[in-house]
């Protein structure tokens with residue numbers, strides 16, 4: 001396992017496997033906005049939020065912002081395939097730099113993206129300034145990366161590996177433990193609701209689960225050299241080489257903050 005699977009594929013598999021969670025979340029957030037919203041997706045990736053919001057809100061104009069050209073090209077294909085390409089606009093921008101004019105927004109969406117930025121408080125301040133009074137920002141963050149291995153030895157191995165990766169991400173300055181409620185309040189938002197979801201999928205699992213588990217384990221393995229022992233690396237390789245969907249499960253915890261500009 002030397003080549004990491006792409007983040008883009010992982011994001012697409014996430015929405016395919018956890019489609020009920022994503023559908024309910026989009027319904028919830030969409031119900032908090034106006035009939036004809038201008039939507040801005042911060043760190044849009046492959047478009048899980050941007051495309052779904054455009055589909056759910058047929059009168060919305062959606063601006064999908066990301067620093068990666070590769071992600072935006074992928075997002076454009078997905079938006080066109082979904083028949084919403086005319087209302088989904090891609091904007092290449094680094095959220096840590098001065099923002100381009102994204103116009104006043106009614107709804108902003110930031111899923112699994114704000115922990116990447118250099119200064120989340122500053123980005124939330126800019127989001128607040130971009131929203132119309134009464135506008136809504138939804139921040140979705142991962143409490144943990146998904147776990148797949150069901151047997152006790154595999155589950156313990158996965159925990160050790162995730163713990164090592166979490167240490168690495170903290171060392172690199174990623175904001176995985178940020179208090180988003182406090183940061184939102186500090187930026188001037190009124191936090192209206194916080195929704196924490198423990199996701200637990202057991203067999204029979206969606207068809208894409210095996211692939212999702214494989215690419216997730218491959219991506220995890222790629223970052224682990226020198227961070228866990230050789231026995232754990234060998235065990236992880238062995239699991240990835242012989243994944244059987246019948247032996248898998250999916251566990252993940254995610255939290256979403258729904259905040260309004262007063």
Ligand SMILES: C[S@@+](CC[C@H](N)C(=O)[O-])C[C@H]1O[C@@H](n2cnc3c(N)ncnc32)[C@H](O)[C@@H]1O
Nearest residue numbers: 043044045048066067068094095111112113116
């Ligand atoms: C984990 S992905 C999440 C994508 C998408 N929101 C989703 O939920 O599937 C994080 C995304 O944030 C983007 N990103 C990270 N740092 C960024 C920055 N400073 N400015 C703009 N986009 C950024 C990455 O390119 C990536 O597409």
